[in-house]
Amino acid sequence: MAFFFKPPRGNIALHTIKTCVHQRLKYLMSVMNNDTSYEPEKMEYLITGSSMDRAGHYMLRLLAISSVRIREFFVKAETILFSARFKLLSSKEILTNMRISLRHISESVIGSGEPEEFLVNVKHIFEELSIRKIIDHIFSEDHSTECEQYTLKAPFTLCLSLVKQRKVSLKDGVADIPCGVFKIFLLELFEKHIVFGMEQLVNTGCFKEASQDPRIRELRKELEKLVLSSPAHITPVVLKACDVDTESVFFPLCMTHLHRTLRTRHRLSHEWRRQYTLFLKDIGMPVEEAIEFWSSEYSLPKSNDCDGCCHSWQKDAKRFHYSIRHMYGLEGGRYHYMVASCRALQMANLQPSAEGGCPFKHFDEEKLTSYFPSHLMEDDSVLNYILQLKKNSPKKACQAHMFAISRSEPLKYSSRTDEGKSSLIYYSPAHYYLSLKNT
Structure with missing residues (x-):
């Protein structure tokens, strides 16, 4: 049950990492296609939790950020792989992996920000779950999805699919999660962790340099061709x-x-x-x-x-x-440019007459609410909640706004229940759009 909280250390030869990434991508394609006959040529690159397993995952994560084709495929396929690996573990192995993950989280929480806050929440959740009798109960063969013997409190933003299905109770933004749906909850946490991990990479100073490295660019093109050749790939939308x-x-x-x-x-x-x-x-x-x-x-x-x-x-x-x-990378140095991340837009130092920036950071309340839909303006509780978040956390205010407009009716959660779709987590304006479109 590798959550991938800690990247591998040391140096890896270029030909080795290329082979590792190709093997992982082909394996993910077989998982997406439900192809049980596929046998990897180098199984040692896919041993759960090994250094090469982590190296392949983190390199694909880096490549997925700068490619819409790879990103949508990568998040979905890695989540399915996590679920498949998860089902093969005994309760004792799950407990051991959870404790290893706790140690890795402690080493990963550096600084502040939303990704770090997410890791702190995950650490608290894992600490609550890392008790032998709870793990044995949850992962017993006859455990019912309706069981409520144990419950766990977590921010509702960490379990939006369960909120939509009315599987949890809510109070003051905190979800009370019964143990019957813990397995679903862990899958959602894993998917969110991948997305937040991408956000962390985008906000690091080395990301731009790494993404423009000619070796990385060449590898990205190779993998895009492989993804497009797969019948399971997610066809990118062409915007006219x-x-x-x-x-x-x-x-x-x-x-x-x-x-x-x-x-x-x-x-x-x-x-x-x-x-x-x-x-x-x-x-x-x-x-x-x-x-x-x-x-x-x-x-x-x-x-x-x-x-x-x-x-x-x-x-x-x-x-x-x-x-x-x-x-578009077709002239000059042929670099792969992307729209600025949410963090970059929020940190922009704007002149009074500037046209852009983050509305939740740079607009006053009157200007901001002029962009809100009418049904949101009529919902005082949600409106006040968003405006309160705006004062201290523009990103959280934007997420709350996104969640509010994604609901089919005011004051009622959407009845749509597709667990495979996005959980309304994003790190750039483009990812916001793709997440909302897939909701």
């Missing part, structure tokens, strides 16, 4: 220029704001035009559609209240073509 207005209902407020500003003024300043272009690229807009999208806006005259950008498509078409293709 004519569909942006319709799809904007799924945008995070930071990108909704840029979209509305563009549609009103027909211009954006350089940096926020760049961020919006990268966002559209990351959620599935091909380069040809991006050129069409921006040409349609910049061919229009700018509004009277637009002071920043003085470019037009008629005058600067060649410059725009090159700029867009450069952001």
Whole structure:
């Protein structure tokens, strides 16, 4: 039951890590395809909890961040693999792995922030569960999914699928989880841990350098081809220029704001035009559609209240073509650019007239709530909760807003219950969009 809280140490030869990653990806594809006949060529790279098992997982995690195709496949496949491994363990082995995970968590919690807070919560949960009689009870063969002999308290954001299915009771944002659904809860924790791990990588100073390493870029392209060749891969959505207005209902407020500003003024300043272009690229807009999208806006005259950008498509078409293709990695150094992470947007030092940033960090309450849907404005308890979170934690306020708008009706949780879908956890505007679309 490897939770992957601790990356491997030491040096690994390039050919070894490439073989390890290829073996792991092929094995994940067989798991997704339910292909029981597949036999890995090098099984030593897939021994649960081994250094090579961790090396393959962490390298795939790094590659998945910068590729939408790999990311969606990776999160789903690793969760299925975790579930399959989990079922093969005895209660004694589960207890041993849980205690090892506790030690690794203690070594991983460095600094502060949402990923670290998540690890602290997981540590508390594992401490509560790491009791022999509880583990023996939960993982006994005749244990019922309706059993409530033991309960566990945890933030409701850690068990959203159970909240949607009404499997837990809620009070003041805390879920009371009965032992009958602990196994489902652990799967959801694992999936969230992968996503938070990606967020931690995005926010580290070495991520950009690592993702632009030519060896990493070459490996990413190889793996994308493998994922696309698999019948189990998740087909990426192609976003067309004519569909942006319709799809904007799924945008995070930071990108909704840029979209509305563009549609009103027909211009954006350089940096926020760049961020919006990268966002559209990351959620599935091909380069040809991006050129069409921006040409349609910049061919229009700018509004009277637009002071920043003085470019037009008629005058600067060649410059725009090159700029867009450069952001797609097709010109210049051919780097793989991505939209800024949530953390980067929140930490941005903005001028008063700036167009972008994080609405939950940089907008006042009046401007922020002007972007809220009507049903949310009518729900005083949820509205006040979001505005209270905004004061100290913009990311939590954004997550609470996302959860509120994903519900089918005000004050009622959605009745949709697909455990395989995202748990509303994200680390960038693009991931927000993909998570909300899959809910």
